[in-house]
Amino acid sequence: MHTSFGPPDVVQVVEKPVPALRRDDVLVKVHATTVTSAECAMRRGEPRWGRVVLGLRRPRPRLRTLGLEVAGVVESAGSGVTRFRPGDQVFGFTGFSVGGHAEYVRLPAEGSLCRKPESVTFAEAAAIVDGATTALFFLRDRAGVRPGSGCWSTAPPGASAPTPSSWPSTWAPWSPPSAARRTSSW
Known part of the structure; x- marks a missing residue:
């Protein structure tokens, strides 16, 4: 997590509580994540106009633990979740809630999350999320x-x-x- 903008040295390892599970969410124990150029820019507080969202002088509390792409194992599922069960291997995109650089991340079960193929490692699954969503956006949507x-x-x-x-x-x-x-x- 980082409490100020700057170079990689501003990132600290800290103990945080496991996120509380909500009805339509899953709790994922993170096995792999990525560090993208977008996250590096967020850590630096760049571009400057982006600080309107990130925080003017320091990162907003909810954006201090970076991590946009994750792969891991569902630890628990909310009472309204039918798509996933504890033990499912999954990968996906945290969206603007970030937090993938933590040991556990809470994600909406109906969000950008799917089962990881058995033939793919956790590292490979986490790494493909950024490229796949970028390609999908430009090819299909644009x-x-x-x-x-x-x-x-x-x-x-x-x-x-x-x-x-x-x-x-x-x-x-x-x-x-x-x-x-x-x-x-x-």
Whole structure:
């Protein structure tokens, strides 16, 4: 957690209570998380105009424990949760509630959270969240790519580039470059 803006040295390891479980939430014991460029900027208090949200002079209390992507095991589920059970391996995005750098994080069961495939490690699952959500946002929401349409990724391998190729055929907007198909001009 960090109580001031600045370089990595401002981050401290502290003991915090386990978040209280609410009716529609799950409590996840974090096994892996990420440190993204967005979180580094938040820790530094940048961009300056972002301090309206982050805190003008120091981080707001609810934003002091960073961590946007997590992978872990459901420790407990609220009484209204039917999607997950204790013991389920999950991964997802904390959204603006952050907190993924803690030992436990409380997440809405109907939020950006899903079961982790057995063939994927916790570290791999946490790492894919940022690239996948970024690719999904730009392809589906901004470019309007829909099931059955195709697009050609010219980006080098990275967090966002390989992601569309691994999406299920129910939402398969990507064609391999070898097909040399370009159905979307951006």
